[in-house]
Amino acid sequence: MNGYAGIPLIRRLTSRTWWQRFLQTLRYALHVIVHPFDGFWDLTREHRGSMAAANCIVFLALIIRILSLQYTSFLFMRVNWSRINVFTEFLTVLLPLLIWCVANWSLTTLFEGKGRMRDIYMGTAYAITPYVLIQLPLIFLSNVITVEEGAFHMVLSGVSLLWSGSLIVFAMMMIHDYTLGKTLAFILMSLFGMLVIIFVMLLFFSLISDGIAYIVSLYKEISFRLY
């Protein structure tokens, strides 16, 4: 979608060619999930994928997560609605995804990884296509089967996660032009990197909130003295 980067959103959305390219790149996701090696290689190098399509897949994954909370039969998913916050649900998907991209890029860029941040994001987004494709019919399936038949649901759900997980591995392999062993090692290191980033963020937030609390208490103390 490089050719459209500078064009205002409204012009893009009204342009016929933009839509054609968007649908074409989105449809490419169906090719990628069954031909991961060639698929991910061409995804960024041959510009067969687009950021718009990647965003669309992530958005669909978010929607399906919410839909499955609402419409999956309670036999397979118990939702305590008094404790659900839609934005928290969004963040539980988005935050790990973004931290993953940052952690992975930060490491691979030092070790001859060929992928840029946007390539990593695009590859990961395309890799979660099976999750989107399988979880949607699973919502329907869950409403027509009983607990005893729940094995189908569990297996299919597991397949969707395993498929997406292995696609992420292949995506990283192709995008960074790594061997399989190196990819797996860097995925493990990226997961560790994610932990480090989360730790630093928590530390940061805790320090900031302490700082704010200090200023607030100082203000209160002074205002009590004055009145």
Place this chain on the structure above:
Amino acid sequence: MRCMKTARTNRRGRGTRAALAALLFAVLMILTVLPARAQVGYQNQYSYTYDYWGDVRYAPDAYRVRSVMNSSSLGLDISMAAPGSLFVKGDRLYIADSGNNRILQLKRDGDSYIPERTIDSFTDGGTADTFKSPGDIFVTDEGDMFICDTGNERVLKLDSGLNLLLTIRKPLDETFDQRVSFLPTRVVADVTGRAFVLIRNVNKGLAKFERDGRFTGFIGAMPVSYSITDQIWRVLSTRAQREQQASFVPTEFDNVYIDAKGFIYSVTTTFSEYDLMWDKARPIRKLNAVGSDILVKNGEFPPIGDIDWGTAGGYSGPSKFSDITVLHNEVYVALDKVRGRLFGYDDQGRNLWIFGGSGNMSAYFRNAASIEHSGYDLLVLDSLEASVTVFEPTEYGRMIYLATEQYQRGEYALSADSWQRVLRLNGNFELAYIGIGRALLREGNYEQAMRYFKLANDEVNYSKAFQEQRKIWVEENIGWIFAVFAAALALPLALGRLKRVREELRDI
């Protein structure tokens, strides 16, 4: 005349209006007072249950206090001192008044109890003997009494005339550790006259003594199980740490109760919080004749008392049961000494109600030591206050029992009606939804049954109802299903042919 009449009517009208206003005011005054009086009088956080998510749901009171008995209200010559245990047999109530080396025997008289006899000595073949801090008493169907004479290191069996029948002392058996002193604290006996004695500092279970006083071993000691993680921790921990680890110690029971069918219910407080979460601690056990735990646990949570214990009010940690009693309908009530709460569970191990608290007011306890029942009434002994609180079931509590018993008798439709009446009083009571759902399931009203099971988050029963409902739906709509299938197969074929025809037409 006419003028006067109107004036009079006017005046009368004003008078009636004033009277009406006064009446209205009075009614309003009464109405503002009444709701407070209509309640039993506890604060509205006194009774509760846990919902599917383990959250506290405040409930109507299942029990209310009928009376509180203490030394002065009973007119005792010597005040009770650190009473240890209660026992009820028929309409007689026994209180082991350990601090005064005696046992009080009370007789039920209507709704209250009056002292009948003070048991402070017995005759041993002509010579009189006394007790030393007796811990517990058990009375058999024949009227014989087993008394834990803890201070004298013996268990006595007396007949109803207080003549000694049997003395049980420390068994000279190699399975019994001879170094520890024999301190019997609780005793129960089965119909054959076999006594089961709980001995302080003995963690092998209950000591079993035959009718003739012969020691025949321990029952109820759970095998100590080591998991792999336990093993790893043991290897990694130091000697001092290993000695601190209490979870490997076999359980020491804190109290026992023998129900009408001869099953022994026991409570224990020696467990780790970690074990409690995975239902390995089993603070309440139901022992069969060979001593294995056969307690049914079909509730969302195992019967462990409080699910969410927090640290509020200066109390922390899980519930620790000091005693248990089993009603004739197999509802068992465990008494938590940490927070002074009573937990009622049905025969399936599902929580019916929780109430109680720590404090000085009536219906609150400072040291809840023992619980007994008489019919549906519950009697709780507070050993620090030296008082016995008698609880009677409320309308709500009685309705829960009625529904449970009707279901046990197989009167499912009646049981559903009773559960409906429970729901009218407490819409948060999940067990009621399950009860109604099960009755509907038996009636064949699957759609409604599914609705009720879903409200109670009961997936197994929901699945049963759903399976039947699905069968009916498929049978009703089999034509449509075939039509859709056929369409799904035929449509691509038809479209493909249409496309081909169109291509051929274009080629021409």
